[in-house]
Amino acid sequence: MPLKKKKVGSYPNAMIIASLTAALFLIGFCGLLVMQSKKLISIIKQNIEVRVMLDKGLDSNQVTKVYKGIVARPFVLSIDGKPQVTFFSKDEAAKEFIADTKEDFSTLLGDNPLHDSYRVRLQEDYFEDTKLKQIKAELEKNDGVFEVVYQENLADQINKNLTKIYLILATFAVIMLVIIILLMNNTIRLALYSQRFLIRSMQLVGATNGFIQRPFLKNGAVQGLISGLIAAGLIVALQQLALHQIEGLHLLQEYDKLSFLLAGVIILGALIGIASTFQALARYLRMALDDLY
Structure with missing residues:
Protein backbone atom coordinates (compact mmCIF):
# COMPACT_ATOMS: atom_id res chain seq x y z
CA MET A 1 0.00 0.00 0.00
CA PRO A 2 1.57 3.34 -1.03
CA LEU A 3 2.32 5.81 1.73
CA LYS A 4 0.24 8.97 1.78
CA LYS A 5 2.34 11.99 0.86
CA LYS A 6 2.46 14.87 3.29
CA LYS A 7 1.41 18.22 1.92
CA VAL A 8 3.56 21.19 2.89
CA GLY A 9 1.78 23.31 5.49
CA SER A 10 -0.82 20.68 6.32
CA TYR A 11 -1.21 19.45 9.88
CA PRO A 12 -4.12 18.79 12.30
CA ASN A 13 -6.25 21.93 12.52
CA ALA A 14 -9.06 21.03 14.92
CA MET A 15 -7.12 21.49 18.18
CA ILE A 16 -5.58 24.78 17.03
CA ILE A 17 -8.91 26.21 15.84
CA ALA A 18 -10.69 25.12 19.04
CA SER A 19 -8.05 26.68 21.30
CA LEU A 20 -7.89 29.95 19.37
CA THR A 21 -11.69 30.18 19.11
CA ALA A 22 -12.11 29.85 22.87
CA ALA A 23 -9.51 32.53 23.56
CA LEU A 24 -10.86 34.95 20.93
CA PHE A 25 -14.37 34.46 22.28
CA LEU A 26 -13.26 35.44 25.79
CA ILE A 27 -11.47 38.54 24.48
CA GLY A 28 -14.49 39.52 22.38
CA PHE A 29 -16.78 38.94 25.34
CA CYS A 30 -14.65 41.31 27.44
CA GLY A 31 -14.94 43.91 24.67
CA LEU A 32 -18.72 43.44 24.61
CA LEU A 33 -18.91 43.94 28.38
CA VAL A 34 -16.85 47.14 28.12
CA MET A 35 -19.11 48.50 25.36
CA GLN A 36 -22.32 47.77 27.22
CA SER A 37 -21.05 48.97 30.60
CA LYS A 38 -19.97 52.25 28.98
CA LYS A 39 -23.41 52.63 27.39
CA LEU A 40 -25.09 51.83 30.73
CA ILE A 41 -23.03 54.46 32.55
CA SER A 42 -23.86 56.96 29.80
CA ILE A 43 -27.59 56.32 30.30
CA ILE A 44 -27.22 56.63 34.07
CA LYS A 45 -25.37 59.93 33.72
CA GLN A 46 -28.01 61.35 31.37
CA ASN A 47 -30.81 60.44 33.78
CA ILE A 48 -29.30 62.05 36.87
CA GLN A 151 -26.07 64.46 44.60
CA GLU A 152 -22.58 65.54 45.52
CA ASN A 153 -19.65 63.14 44.96
CA LEU A 154 -21.91 60.83 42.92
CA ALA A 155 -20.14 61.77 39.69
CA ASP A 156 -16.68 60.99 41.09
CA GLN A 157 -17.88 57.69 42.56
CA ILE A 158 -19.37 56.56 39.26
CA ASN A 159 -16.30 57.67 37.27
CA LYS A 160 -13.92 55.91 39.69
CA ASN A 161 -15.95 52.69 39.59
CA LEU A 162 -16.10 52.83 35.80
CA THR A 163 -12.32 53.23 35.64
CA LYS A 164 -11.90 50.18 37.90
CA ILE A 165 -14.21 48.11 35.67
CA TYR A 166 -12.28 49.10 32.54
CA LEU A 167 -8.95 48.35 34.24
CA ILE A 168 -10.08 44.89 35.38
CA LEU A 169 -11.48 43.95 31.96
CA ALA A 170 -8.43 45.34 30.14
CA THR A 171 -6.09 43.39 32.44
CA PHE A 172 -8.08 40.22 31.86
CA ALA A 173 -8.00 40.77 28.08
CA VAL A 174 -4.20 41.32 28.11
CA ILE A 175 -3.68 38.18 30.21
CA MET A 176 -5.85 36.22 27.80
CA LEU A 177 -3.86 37.58 24.84
CA VAL A 178 -0.58 36.45 26.43
CA ILE A 179 -2.07 33.03 27.18
CA ILE A 180 -3.30 32.77 23.58
CA ILE A 181 0.14 33.50 22.16
CA LEU A 182 1.87 30.99 24.47
CA LEU A 183 -0.80 28.36 23.88
CA MET A 184 -0.82 28.84 20.12
CA ASN A 185 2.98 28.70 19.93
CA ASN A 186 3.08 25.40 21.81
CA THR A 187 0.13 23.94 19.90
CA ILE A 188 1.47 24.88 16.46
CA ARG A 189 4.97 23.77 17.43
CA LEU A 190 3.61 20.33 18.29
CA ALA A 191 1.58 20.28 15.07
CA LEU A 192 4.68 21.18 13.02
CA TYR A 193 6.67 18.43 14.70
CA SER A 194 5.27 15.92 12.22
CA GLN A 195 6.65 17.98 9.32
CA ARG A 196 10.12 18.71 10.66
CA PHE A 197 11.82 16.27 8.26
CA LEU A 198 9.84 17.62 5.31
CA ILE A 199 11.01 21.13 6.21
CA ARG A 200 14.64 19.93 6.43
CA SER A 201 14.34 18.10 3.07
CA MET A 202 13.15 21.31 1.41
CA GLN A 203 16.11 23.18 2.91
CA LEU A 204 18.51 20.54 1.58
CA VAL A 205 17.24 20.95 -2.00
CA GLY A 206 17.77 24.71 -1.81
CA ALA A 207 14.31 26.05 -0.89
CA THR A 208 14.48 29.47 0.73
CA ASN A 209 12.97 30.13 4.14
CA GLY A 210 10.33 32.36 2.56
CA PHE A 211 9.28 29.61 0.14
CA ILE A 212 9.03 27.08 3.00
CA GLN A 213 7.13 29.44 5.28
CA ARG A 214 4.54 30.56 2.72
CA PRO A 215 2.16 27.54 2.87
CA PHE A 216 2.45 27.32 6.64
CA LEU A 217 1.69 31.01 7.12
CA LYS A 218 -1.23 30.75 4.72
CA ASN A 219 -2.59 27.84 6.72
CA GLY A 220 -2.09 29.79 9.97
CA ALA A 221 -4.00 32.76 8.55
CA VAL A 222 -6.87 30.50 7.46
CA GLN A 223 -6.98 28.88 10.91
CA GLY A 224 -7.05 32.32 12.54
CA LEU A 225 -9.83 33.56 10.24
CA ILE A 226 -11.94 30.46 10.86
CA SER A 227 -11.41 30.80 14.62
CA GLY A 228 -12.28 34.50 14.47
CA LEU A 229 -15.45 33.84 12.48
CA ILE A 230 -16.57 31.12 14.88
CA ALA A 231 -15.80 33.34 17.91
CA ALA A 232 -17.68 36.26 16.33
CA GLY A 233 -20.65 33.98 15.66
CA LEU A 234 -20.65 32.79 19.29
CA ILE A 235 -20.55 36.39 20.54
CA VAL A 236 -23.54 37.33 18.35
CA ALA A 237 -25.43 34.21 19.47
CA LEU A 238 -24.75 35.02 23.13
CA GLN A 239 -25.85 38.62 22.62
CA GLN A 240 -29.10 37.58 20.94
CA LEU A 241 -29.82 35.06 23.69
CA ALA A 242 -29.22 37.74 26.33
CA LEU A 243 -31.52 40.18 24.48
CA HIS A 244 -34.36 37.67 24.68
CA GLN A 245 -33.72 36.82 28.33
CA ILE A 246 -32.91 40.22 29.89
CA GLU A 247 -35.53 42.93 29.71
CA GLY A 248 -34.28 46.38 28.69
CA LEU A 249 -30.92 45.10 27.45
CA HIS A 250 -31.72 46.42 23.97
CA LEU A 251 -31.11 49.93 25.31
CA LEU A 252 -27.42 49.11 25.67
CA GLN A 253 -26.91 47.87 22.13
CA GLU A 254 -24.69 49.84 19.76
CA TYR A 255 -24.62 47.78 16.59
CA ASP A 256 -22.10 50.00 14.77
CA LYS A 257 -19.56 49.47 17.56
CA LEU A 258 -20.45 45.78 17.75
CA SER A 259 -19.58 45.37 14.06
CA PHE A 260 -16.15 46.94 14.71
CA LEU A 261 -15.64 44.60 17.67
CA LEU A 262 -16.49 41.51 15.60
CA ALA A 263 -14.23 42.66 12.76
CA GLY A 264 -11.46 43.20 15.31
CA VAL A 265 -11.88 39.66 16.68
CA ILE A 266 -11.64 38.18 13.16
CA ILE A 267 -8.58 40.26 12.22
CA LEU A 268 -6.92 39.48 15.57
CA GLY A 269 -7.46 35.77 14.93
CA ALA A 270 -5.72 35.97 11.55
CA LEU A 271 -2.81 37.99 12.97
CA ILE A 272 -2.31 35.60 15.89
CA GLY A 273 -2.46 32.61 13.53
CA ILE A 274 0.22 34.12 11.27
CA ALA A 275 2.46 35.36 14.10
CA SER A 276 2.30 32.11 16.09
CA THR A 277 2.98 30.00 13.00
CA PHE A 278 5.92 32.20 11.99
CA GLN A 279 7.48 32.02 15.45
CA ALA A 280 6.99 28.26 15.81
CA LEU A 281 8.25 27.60 12.28
CA ALA A 282 11.38 29.68 12.82
CA ARG A 283 12.50 27.20 15.48
CA TYR A 284 12.50 24.28 13.02
CA LEU A 285 14.20 26.32 10.31
CA ARG A 286 17.12 27.01 12.67
CA MET A 287 17.24 23.56 14.23
CA ALA A 288 20.34 21.41 13.72
CA LEU A 289 19.89 18.03 12.07
CA ASP A 290 20.71 16.07 15.24
CA ASP A 291 18.04 17.97 17.17
CA LEU A 292 15.33 16.83 14.73
CA TYR A 293 15.57 13.36 16.24
Whole structure:
Protein backbone atom coordinates (compact mmCIF):
# COMPACT_ATOMS: atom_id res chain seq x y z
CA MET A 1 0.00 0.00 0.00
CA PRO A 2 1.57 3.34 -1.03
CA LEU A 3 2.32 5.81 1.73
CA LYS A 4 0.24 8.97 1.78
CA LYS A 5 2.34 11.99 0.86
CA LYS A 6 2.46 14.87 3.29
CA LYS A 7 1.41 18.22 1.92
CA VAL A 8 3.56 21.19 2.89
CA GLY A 9 1.78 23.31 5.49
CA SER A 10 -0.82 20.68 6.32
CA TYR A 11 -1.21 19.45 9.88
CA PRO A 12 -4.12 18.79 12.30
CA ASN A 13 -6.25 21.93 12.52
CA ALA A 14 -9.06 21.03 14.92
CA MET A 15 -7.12 21.49 18.18
CA ILE A 16 -5.58 24.78 17.03
CA ILE A 17 -8.91 26.21 15.84
CA ALA A 18 -10.69 25.12 19.04
CA SER A 19 -8.05 26.68 21.30
CA LEU A 20 -7.89 29.95 19.37
CA THR A 21 -11.69 30.18 19.11
CA ALA A 22 -12.11 29.85 22.87
CA ALA A 23 -9.51 32.53 23.56
CA LEU A 24 -10.86 34.95 20.93
CA PHE A 25 -14.37 34.46 22.28
CA LEU A 26 -13.26 35.44 25.79
CA ILE A 27 -11.47 38.54 24.48
CA GLY A 28 -14.49 39.52 22.38
CA PHE A 29 -16.78 38.94 25.34
CA CYS A 30 -14.65 41.31 27.44
CA GLY A 31 -14.94 43.91 24.67
CA LEU A 32 -18.72 43.44 24.61
CA LEU A 33 -18.91 43.94 28.38
CA VAL A 34 -16.85 47.14 28.12
CA MET A 35 -19.11 48.50 25.36
CA GLN A 36 -22.32 47.77 27.22
CA SER A 37 -21.05 48.97 30.60
CA LYS A 38 -19.97 52.25 28.98
CA LYS A 39 -23.41 52.63 27.39
CA LEU A 40 -25.09 51.83 30.73
CA ILE A 41 -23.03 54.46 32.55
CA SER A 42 -23.86 56.96 29.80
CA ILE A 43 -27.59 56.32 30.30
CA ILE A 44 -27.22 56.63 34.07
CA LYS A 45 -25.37 59.93 33.72
CA GLN A 46 -28.01 61.35 31.37
CA ASN A 47 -30.81 60.44 33.78
CA ILE A 48 -29.30 62.05 36.87
CA GLU A 49 -30.93 65.42 37.45
CA VAL A 50 -29.84 68.76 38.82
CA ARG A 51 -32.70 70.41 40.70
CA VAL A 52 -33.09 74.16 40.33
CA MET A 53 -35.25 75.38 43.26
CA LEU A 54 -37.23 78.53 42.55
CA ASP A 55 -37.97 81.42 44.87
CA LYS A 56 -41.45 81.42 46.32
CA GLY A 57 -44.04 83.85 44.99
CA LEU A 58 -42.79 83.98 41.39
CA ASP A 59 -45.40 84.76 38.75
CA SER A 60 -45.69 82.83 35.46
CA ASN A 61 -43.53 85.35 33.56
CA GLN A 62 -40.71 85.06 36.08
CA VAL A 63 -40.93 81.25 36.03
CA THR A 64 -40.76 81.29 32.23
CA LYS A 65 -37.77 83.62 32.33
CA VAL A 66 -35.92 81.20 34.61
CA TYR A 67 -36.76 78.37 32.20
CA LYS A 68 -35.38 80.28 29.21
CA GLY A 69 -32.23 81.08 31.16
CA ILE A 70 -31.71 77.37 31.91
CA VAL A 71 -32.36 75.93 28.43
CA ALA A 72 -29.96 78.43 26.87
CA ARG A 73 -27.04 76.83 28.73
CA PRO A 74 -24.74 74.49 26.78
CA PHE A 75 -24.73 71.84 29.51
CA VAL A 76 -28.45 71.04 29.19
CA LEU A 77 -29.15 67.69 27.52
CA SER A 78 -31.26 67.90 24.38
CA ILE A 79 -33.00 64.89 22.82
CA ASP A 80 -34.50 65.31 19.34
CA GLY A 81 -34.14 69.06 19.74
CA LYS A 82 -36.08 69.14 23.01
CA PRO A 83 -34.25 70.39 26.13
CA GLN A 84 -34.55 67.92 28.99
CA VAL A 85 -35.83 70.44 31.54
CA THR A 86 -38.99 69.55 33.48
CA PHE A 87 -41.06 71.78 35.76
CA PHE A 88 -41.88 70.19 39.11
CA SER A 89 -44.38 71.98 41.34
CA LYS A 90 -44.07 72.04 45.11
CA ASP A 91 -47.24 69.93 45.38
CA GLU A 92 -45.67 67.24 43.17
CA ALA A 93 -42.51 67.49 45.27
CA ALA A 94 -44.58 66.99 48.45
CA LYS A 95 -46.25 63.88 47.02
CA GLU A 96 -42.85 62.48 46.03
CA PHE A 97 -41.39 63.21 49.48
CA ILE A 98 -44.32 61.51 51.25
CA ALA A 99 -44.10 58.49 48.93
CA ASP A 100 -40.35 58.13 49.60
CA THR A 101 -40.34 58.73 53.37
CA LYS A 102 -43.88 57.52 54.26
CA GLU A 103 -44.20 60.64 56.42
CA ASP A 104 -46.77 63.37 55.85
CA PHE A 105 -45.17 66.61 57.00
CA SER A 106 -48.32 68.62 56.18
CA THR A 107 -50.10 67.29 59.28
CA LEU A 108 -47.31 68.72 61.43
CA LEU A 109 -46.45 71.95 59.62
CA GLY A 110 -49.84 72.74 58.12
CA ASP A 111 -48.12 74.19 55.08
CA ASN A 112 -45.91 72.99 52.22
CA PRO A 113 -42.37 74.35 52.78
CA LEU A 114 -41.03 72.92 49.52
CA HIS A 115 -40.25 74.95 46.40
CA ASP A 116 -41.29 74.74 42.80
CA SER A 117 -38.33 73.54 40.78
CA TYR A 118 -36.92 72.67 37.41
CA ARG A 119 -35.27 69.30 37.02
CA VAL A 120 -32.43 69.49 34.53
CA ARG A 121 -30.71 66.57 32.81
CA LEU A 122 -27.12 67.30 31.76
CA GLN A 123 -24.86 66.46 28.86
CA GLU A 124 -22.60 63.51 29.70
CA ASP A 125 -19.45 65.62 29.27
CA TYR A 126 -20.45 67.76 32.25
CA PHE A 127 -20.80 64.84 34.63
CA GLU A 128 -17.85 65.69 36.87
CA ASP A 129 -17.85 67.15 40.37
CA THR A 130 -15.85 70.22 39.36
CA LYS A 131 -18.15 70.98 36.43
CA LEU A 132 -21.27 70.33 38.52
CA LYS A 133 -20.06 72.85 41.07
CA GLN A 134 -19.56 75.40 38.30
CA ILE A 135 -23.08 74.71 36.98
CA LYS A 136 -24.50 75.15 40.47
CA ALA A 137 -22.74 78.47 40.97
CA GLU A 138 -23.73 79.67 37.50
CA LEU A 139 -27.43 78.85 37.88
CA GLU A 140 -27.71 80.28 41.39
CA LYS A 141 -26.74 83.71 40.00
CA ASN A 142 -30.01 83.83 38.03
CA ASP A 143 -32.88 85.91 39.37
CA GLY A 144 -35.66 83.73 40.74
CA VAL A 145 -33.39 80.80 41.63
CA PHE A 146 -33.40 79.93 45.32
CA GLU A 147 -30.93 77.05 45.31
CA VAL A 148 -29.43 74.41 43.03
CA VAL A 149 -29.01 70.91 44.47
CA TYR A 150 -27.57 67.64 43.17
CA GLN A 151 -26.07 64.46 44.60
CA GLU A 152 -22.58 65.54 45.52
CA ASN A 153 -19.65 63.14 44.96
CA LEU A 154 -21.91 60.83 42.92
CA ALA A 155 -20.14 61.77 39.69
CA ASP A 156 -16.68 60.99 41.09
CA GLN A 157 -17.88 57.69 42.56
CA ILE A 158 -19.37 56.56 39.26
CA ASN A 159 -16.30 57.67 37.27
CA LYS A 160 -13.92 55.91 39.69
CA ASN A 161 -15.95 52.69 39.59
CA LEU A 162 -16.10 52.83 35.80
CA THR A 163 -12.32 53.23 35.64
CA LYS A 164 -11.90 50.18 37.90
CA ILE A 165 -14.21 48.11 35.67
CA TYR A 166 -12.28 49.10 32.54
CA LEU A 167 -8.95 48.35 34.24
CA ILE A 168 -10.08 44.89 35.38
CA LEU A 169 -11.48 43.95 31.96
CA ALA A 170 -8.43 45.34 30.14
CA THR A 171 -6.09 43.39 32.44
CA PHE A 172 -8.08 40.22 31.86
CA ALA A 173 -8.00 40.77 28.08
CA VAL A 174 -4.20 41.32 28.11
CA ILE A 175 -3.68 38.18 30.21
CA MET A 176 -5.85 36.22 27.80
CA LEU A 177 -3.86 37.58 24.84
CA VAL A 178 -0.58 36.45 26.43
CA ILE A 179 -2.07 33.03 27.18
CA ILE A 180 -3.30 32.77 23.58
CA ILE A 181 0.14 33.50 22.16
CA LEU A 182 1.87 30.99 24.47
CA LEU A 183 -0.80 28.36 23.88
CA MET A 184 -0.82 28.84 20.12
CA ASN A 185 2.98 28.70 19.93
CA ASN A 186 3.08 25.40 21.81
CA THR A 187 0.13 23.94 19.90
CA ILE A 188 1.47 24.88 16.46
CA ARG A 189 4.97 23.77 17.43
CA LEU A 190 3.61 20.33 18.29
CA ALA A 191 1.58 20.28 15.07
CA LEU A 192 4.68 21.18 13.02
CA TYR A 193 6.67 18.43 14.70
CA SER A 194 5.27 15.92 12.22
CA GLN A 195 6.65 17.98 9.32
CA ARG A 196 10.12 18.71 10.66
CA PHE A 197 11.82 16.27 8.26
CA LEU A 198 9.84 17.62 5.31
CA ILE A 199 11.01 21.13 6.21
CA ARG A 200 14.64 19.93 6.43
CA SER A 201 14.34 18.10 3.07
CA MET A 202 13.15 21.31 1.41
CA GLN A 203 16.11 23.18 2.91
CA LEU A 204 18.51 20.54 1.58
CA VAL A 205 17.24 20.95 -2.00
CA GLY A 206 17.77 24.71 -1.81
CA ALA A 207 14.31 26.05 -0.89
CA THR A 208 14.48 29.47 0.73
CA ASN A 209 12.97 30.13 4.14
CA GLY A 210 10.33 32.36 2.56
CA PHE A 211 9.28 29.61 0.14
CA ILE A 212 9.03 27.08 3.00
CA GLN A 213 7.13 29.44 5.28
CA ARG A 214 4.54 30.56 2.72
CA PRO A 215 2.16 27.54 2.87
CA PHE A 216 2.45 27.32 6.64
CA LEU A 217 1.69 31.01 7.12
CA LYS A 218 -1.23 30.75 4.72
CA ASN A 219 -2.59 27.84 6.72
CA GLY A 220 -2.09 29.79 9.97
CA ALA A 221 -4.00 32.76 8.55
CA VAL A 222 -6.87 30.50 7.46
CA GLN A 223 -6.98 28.88 10.91
CA GLY A 224 -7.05 32.32 12.54
CA LEU A 225 -9.83 33.56 10.24
CA ILE A 226 -11.94 30.46 10.86
CA SER A 227 -11.41 30.80 14.62
CA GLY A 228 -12.28 34.50 14.47
CA LEU A 229 -15.45 33.84 12.48
CA ILE A 230 -16.57 31.12 14.88
CA ALA A 231 -15.80 33.34 17.91
CA ALA A 232 -17.68 36.26 16.33
CA GLY A 233 -20.65 33.98 15.66
CA LEU A 234 -20.65 32.79 19.29
CA ILE A 235 -20.55 36.39 20.54
CA VAL A 236 -23.54 37.33 18.35
CA ALA A 237 -25.43 34.21 19.47
CA LEU A 238 -24.75 35.02 23.13
CA GLN A 239 -25.85 38.62 22.62
CA GLN A 240 -29.10 37.58 20.94
CA LEU A 241 -29.82 35.06 23.69
CA ALA A 242 -29.22 37.74 26.33
CA LEU A 243 -31.52 40.18 24.48
CA HIS A 244 -34.36 37.67 24.68
CA GLN A 245 -33.72 36.82 28.33
CA ILE A 246 -32.91 40.22 29.89
CA GLU A 247 -35.53 42.93 29.71
CA GLY A 248 -34.28 46.38 28.69
CA LEU A 249 -30.92 45.10 27.45
CA HIS A 250 -31.72 46.42 23.97
CA LEU A 251 -31.11 49.93 25.31
CA LEU A 252 -27.42 49.11 25.67
CA GLN A 253 -26.91 47.87 22.13
CA GLU A 254 -24.69 49.84 19.76
CA TYR A 255 -24.62 47.78 16.59
CA ASP A 256 -22.10 50.00 14.77
CA LYS A 257 -19.56 49.47 17.56
CA LEU A 258 -20.45 45.78 17.75
CA SER A 259 -19.58 45.37 14.06
CA PHE A 260 -16.15 46.94 14.71
CA LEU A 261 -15.64 44.60 17.67
CA LEU A 262 -16.49 41.51 15.60
CA ALA A 263 -14.23 42.66 12.76
CA GLY A 264 -11.46 43.20 15.31
CA VAL A 265 -11.88 39.66 16.68
CA ILE A 266 -11.64 38.18 13.16
CA ILE A 267 -8.58 40.26 12.22
CA LEU A 268 -6.92 39.48 15.57
CA GLY A 269 -7.46 35.77 14.93
CA ALA A 270 -5.72 35.97 11.55
CA LEU A 271 -2.81 37.99 12.97
CA ILE A 272 -2.31 35.60 15.89
CA GLY A 273 -2.46 32.61 13.53
CA ILE A 274 0.22 34.12 11.27
CA ALA A 275 2.46 35.36 14.10
CA SER A 276 2.30 32.11 16.09
CA THR A 277 2.98 30.00 13.00
CA PHE A 278 5.92 32.20 11.99
CA GLN A 279 7.48 32.02 15.45
CA ALA A 280 6.99 28.26 15.81
CA LEU A 281 8.25 27.60 12.28
CA ALA A 282 11.38 29.68 12.82
CA ARG A 283 12.50 27.20 15.48
CA TYR A 284 12.50 24.28 13.02
CA LEU A 285 14.20 26.32 10.31
CA ARG A 286 17.12 27.01 12.67
CA MET A 287 17.24 23.56 14.23
CA ALA A 288 20.34 21.41 13.72
CA LEU A 289 19.89 18.03 12.07
CA ASP A 290 20.71 16.07 15.24
CA ASP A 291 18.04 17.97 17.17
CA LEU A 292 15.33 16.83 14.73
CA TYR A 293 15.57 13.36 16.24
